[in-house]
Amino acid sequence: MIGLFRRKRVAHSRPTLGKVLQRMNLSLALIAVGTAGIFLTLVALLALRAYANHNLHLIARSISYTVEAAVVFDDRSAAREALMLIASNEEVSEAKILNKDGRLLAYWHHPKDGPLHGLEQLVARWAMPEAIELPINHEGKLVGKVWLSSHGGSLLRFLLRGLAGIIACLALSTLCALILSRRMLHGIVRSLNDIANVAHVVRSDRSFGQRVPSAPIAELHELSNDFNGLLEELETWQAHLKQENDSLTHRATHDSLTGLPNRAFFEGQLSHALSHITPEEKLAVLFIDGDRFKEVNDSHGHAAGDAVLTTIAGRIRSQLRDGDVVARMGGDEFAVLLSPVRRQADVTRIADKIIDSMTQPVALPNQQQVIASLSIGIAFYPDHAATSQGLLHEADDAMYQAKHRYHGGWRLAIQK
Template sequence: MSFFNPGHRPTLHSVIGRGHLIVALVGVAMASVSLTLLGVLALRVYADHNLHLIARSINYTVEAAVVFNDKAAATEALALIASTEEVADAQVLNVKGQILARWQRPETGLLTELEMQMAKAFLEKPISMPIVHQGQEIGSILLIGHGGSLMRFLLSGLVGIVLCTAISAWVALYLARRQLRGITGPLRSLASVAHAARSERAFDQRVPAAAIAELDNLGNDFNALLDELESWQTHLQHENETLAHQASHDSLTGLPNRALFEGRLLRALRNANKLNERVAVLFLDSDRFKEINDSFGHAAGDAVLVAVANRVRAQLREEDLVARLGGDEFAVLLTPLQKTEDAERIAEKIIASMEVPISLPDENQVLTSLSIGVAVYPDHGLTPGALLNAADGAMYQAKRLARGAQHTAGSEYLVDNVQIRS
């Protein structure tokens, strides 16, 4: 059983480039071989025709020597012509078939042997031509061709094939790379954008335009898909942010809820413990909320809660936090707290902000007040629960004292278990 390793897959660039190179080499090789074979055939015809011409020339030259059976004259005339032509072996025979004169090309080693073998393989058989004098055959000429020219032609053809193959390979690679840039470039861009979208959720990237129509259409379709994914991601992020905000904030006032407040309080206490700082928690409760809610309706009660939240938030520092704990109860986190008097001053500002009447949806106005309890870390508690309970207890004690003294429009709070009325 074999398994295919994806890491060994060839690239599109290598596949197309290899294909172009193979096609170019095969084409050049076939053309070169075809031209070489045609050249060899043409050279063979030329060599045979040339041998016949040489044979006729020798025939005219040695005719007189053959008539008088002059071996020396025949040998000299034969050598004079054969030594300058493509002849390996030339013989002059008398009428009885006896050799009257003979010339052979000197052997110089392996090259001559190769030339002879080339001549035997490609040229025709030895040429025999009769010597005729006054209408009678008095002898004959026997010629064997020499393969020197054929050898040189084949060698030059082989060199030409190699050069043409090399040039064609270079041109094929150049054209393949030029063509591949138009194909693999857009595909690489698309793959890069797809990888970024998959691994990094980068749906804002886009595939650039391509010169090839099919690749450009593919890029446009992919960009359209990215548009939809980006829109979906933005919508999903917005929904997640909305859900996260709803989970940690009050839907009416927009203030943080109890869970977020307690988490911030826990971090503030840890930081205060490390830096030896103080933290104050204010517990706020509306004195007349139930009366307003019963008399003017729930819409009026909601308007009062929103107004109280806005006025309390306006009195705090940027690093402080106000939250709605539920109903008409609010909590304020003051951190860092330099001294207890700072908590008193902020409480007084919150109380003073309630002296302005609150407008209701039905154009009526009401006046409300707050009871505030204050607890300071580490004097009144070391944990979030302990501080909230201490501030809550101080607030209820202030509310009872206010009712006992019949201050309907006043507000009260306790600091360090000392009652202060304003």
């Protein structure tokens, strides 16, 4: 029991084919979309870095042209105003204007506020181009320098939008993969489930008449046809075995000459009837033996004796009810089981009918006729015995009394 429980628990813990295939489809979809998203983001990031570097040079040139006069005349106020006007509208983190001696004339930096300032600085440090420095010339002479560093705000916004786009694509691809995988797996899993269900029914119920329906997929359709072909062969083999078993069972429990049940079958039926009889019911056993049967064998041969036995069997059977049992016990001995019975008179009337049926002559194979007679012993349950062997013994004794003391007819067993 513990081993069976463990096997069932292990079987339940295993994933189904549908879940495995669905998981594979989802993994492939997520890997494909994720890889494509990361690759596109990296390409866009490199392109944006190049664009930012070019833009930073353009801003530096614009500032250089604008502050040229202020640097020449060393006008700090004009230089600061021009620098702030341009830098505040561009993606600039810090800006400096220096004279030709390296002295600072103007300085501007992006306001260090906002919830994403630290993240913007981190992005600018790792992803944006390095700070640039351009000369300020006047009439071909160097009069100063412009120093600029990039601000990471735009790049951060791009990365956040890219991340949101990747997440949206992953969610959409997951949904599409689920829908498509379910549609794809429906035909596969349904066909395999049909085969598994039929195999389970065949194994548990031995019902080889089951058939697997056709599958929409070519390989699974061929598998279903092969499985159905195997079931057809098994069904044919099972029918053959059943026929053989029925034949062997009939041979083991029936007499080959008369077709009646034999002693083993009769004793089994008698034991079964005794085990199911109620206290209010009765049961009767008739033990029947042919009179002068040896004389027929000696005078007319074994073929004549077989004809007499066959006739006796048929005439006894014709006097019984549908539920009664008659068997050949061996030689010219027969036994009858009457169950249930209500009155003794009903049993004796049947015994009289069996004896009277033998008044008609029996036709022999040599065209002659003989008159056969029977002796019958009757025993009742529970009046004469309470077991199957006891009832047969008492009925046999009563038959012996009828044959040797009363020269035929029927006799009741002696009540003890």
